[in-house]
Each structure stands twice: as structure tokens, then as C-alpha cells.
Amino acid sequence: MRRIIVGAADFDSAALLADLEALGGGAVASFTGLVRGEGGLSSMRLDHYPAMTEHALADIAARAEARWSLLGLVIIHRVGELRPGDRIVFVGTASAHRAAALEACHFLIDWLKTEAPFWKKEAYCDGQSRWVEARADDDRAKARWDA
Amino acid sequence: MRRIIVGAADFDSAALLADLEALGGGAVASFTGLVRGEGGLSSMRLDHYPAMTEHALADIAARAEARWSLLGLVIIHRVGELRPGDRIVFVGTASAHRAAALEACHFLIDWLKTEAPFWKKEAYCDGQSRWVEARADDDRAKARWDA
Amino acid sequence: MAVQLLYFAWVREAVGRDGESVDLPETIATVADLVGWLAARGDGYAQAFADPARLRAAVDQSFVQLDASVTGAREIALFPPVTGG
């Protein structure tokens, strides 16, 4: 089972988790990323490259499936206007083995951070706004999987 | 937020995930372990050492909290009779950083496998039953965190 | 000294009870000594405690190695390696 969704709508982490649990694998891992409200953030906008996004995510999914034995893989990534506390991204995996489920989940979110065409712009309560800068830490986290 | 529950009742992964997502950390990771139905397994019984279990889990939780900056930590472990597809264990973490949430989640389940007083007995459709043997792989997975 | 012993998993099944209160002879200094003493009782005990390498222990609800002292212990649990999670 592979499910990849890019869209403005919120998603139901619970239902996604339940679908992964129902695959019979015995091991399900998930990661949810949400908008933090720190530093006076009032909202965030997620832009993307629509024609490219879904196949970029499918490529990342295929890499995970080639590397770990997975029964299920879910990637949900939201775009558009989001507020503090809103979900941004969900990654879930199901496998017969816990290490496979957990490592694949970590791999997927590290790759999404650096290899998928999304850009975040933050707006603050004082009226300022700025594009989020890419972080060297994220590149290092992704490079860890190259070895 | 730290929540540790040991009991016979099923649990609601979804509600646990929602509670972790509501902590404002921005990063939530979870792992669910379920009974696999392979090889003609009909049921499984989980025994434990009641007087010791909760403080053994609290000790594991404290180690994770000392090592990673966590806003929330949940450990649910079931005992008693379970059937294929039933949830056995849930581990969830919330943090401001995805690596902390994911690593702590992986740490918790690796330690639960080797450092908490639970024992599984499997019953098969042909009437046979056997105690699950500890696996050297699990010891190695746990030892990885000692470095 | 009177100590509460607890047995879990196949140790419990082999012994046929989930625990008992015993007076330990003074010659028993470690958990390993206790395992040897229990094995000498024969029958289910011999079966449960014949091979110390297959056993793990907790003294007063903390995991210990088999060479751990039993001096002052109130509760000693004997069981196979754990298999939770």
C-alpha cells in the first residue's frame, strides 16, 4: 500500500495510522510535523511546484520501498495557508519489523525536508514575513542516509 | 507530559497521537506494535511482573527524557490475551525537533523489548503453544543506544 | 532470612507455582547460589533452574546479574529473558 497526497486539506492522522495498523505487519511508525507558534508566528504559507511535487514524493517513496521491506507507506503534505498547531506533514510506514518501519519513517521525513519542492513563508504578529531558510542540519540529516 | 499505562484494555492510538500533537512541539513520532498472525498463530498471552512493570517503564521513560528534549512521552503496554491484529504496545513522543522525537521513539521501543518485565506465550491453531524466545537482534538494537 | 520468591513465564510453569516464601540458608550469597539451591530440589525445580544461562533475575524489583548479592533482599524474581514490546 502506497498513499501520497499533496493538498490544502487537513488530514486525519488517526485514520491513516489505523489503515497502516490494519495491514498485518505488526510494526507501524509515524511522524507528524506541525506548525509551531513560537516567536510570534501568526501563520505560514506553503508553496510548491505542483507539476513536480507528486512525482518527487513518489521518487522518495520508491527509494524507501527499495531500501526497507514495507507493507505500507503514507506521505501527506499540505500546501497553502497554515496556522500554529496545524498539521503540515504526515509520514507513516508499516512493516513486519520495527527497525524497518522506524528507519523508513525517519528516512522519509529527512528526504522530504531536502528533496521535495516545497517552500515555507512565515508571517508574524508584528506584520513581518520571511521565507524560511534551508538549514545545513537538514542537509546533514539527509546525507546520513547516503552511506 | 508523561503517560505510562500497563493494562489489559485496548488503547486508542489516534487519541494518544492527538494529545501529543496538541503539545505545540511541532514534531510527533509514534510506534505501534501489533500481534502478527503468521504461521498459524491463534492467540498470544502477555505476562508481566506487576509490582515491577510500571517503575521499569518509568525508568526507561526517564532515560529518554534525560537524553532528548521531549515535550511529551507516552508508553502503553498491554498484558493478557491478545489475538492477531491486536495492538500490543504504543510509544509516542513529542518534541520541537523531529530527530529528537524519532530517535526517542526508537530508543523507547528498543528498551521496552529488552528492559521491561514482559513475557509472551504464543498459541497456535494446531493446539501447540510456546514461550517466545528473546532475540539477540533485540539485544543488539538496545546496545546501539549505549554508545 | 525469609525471602519472597517470584517465578514468571516458563519458570513459573515448570515450578508449578507463581511464588513462595523461603528461608534462605546462610550459604546462599548470590542469585546464582539461589538458582543452584532451587535446582537441587528436583522435579519441576530441577527443570526450571538446571541451566542458569537461560535465567534472568530481579532483586527487589530491579534487574540484576546472577552474581548479584541476595543479602537483605526482600523479593527475588527468577524468569527467562524478557520478550515484551
Add this chain to the structure above:
Amino acid sequence: MAVQLLYFAWVREAVGRDGESVDLPETIATVADLVGWLAARGDGYAQAFADPARLRAAVDQSFVQLDASVTGAREIALFPPVTGG
């Protein structure tokens, strides 16, 4: 040759449009050449494309290095490093 250019994030904001169709001069062999050519247009373009180190690119919807060839490309996107997830 006519190529569709696409701009995202602050590149789009600086240029003031999300894309355009251009005829590339034959002197432009790589994405880096294209970036230099766009920067020379001045104003918002100069601002967006002055520092190639801040830019990333995709040719026909695959990420490429700036030294990648643009020969035969139908769609070239220019943008800052991605920040999703």
C-alpha cells in the same frame, strides 16, 4: 529555442511573476548561464539571480546542479533551497 521558465518562493516575488516563456540565446548551455543571463535583465531579475549560490534548479521537473545542461529542456524552474517537511 523556446523554454518555459518557472519561479518559486522569493525568486518569484523578486521577479514579480511565476513564470514566462523565453527564447534562449544559443550561448546559454547550462542553468548557470541562464541564471547569469536573467540577472543581466536588471531590477527584480538582478535581485533574484545575482547570487547563484542561493539558487537551486529543476530541469523538466527533476532537480539538477547549476552546471547542468539546458539543451532540449522544455521547462526550467529556479528557486531557493527547498524548506518543506
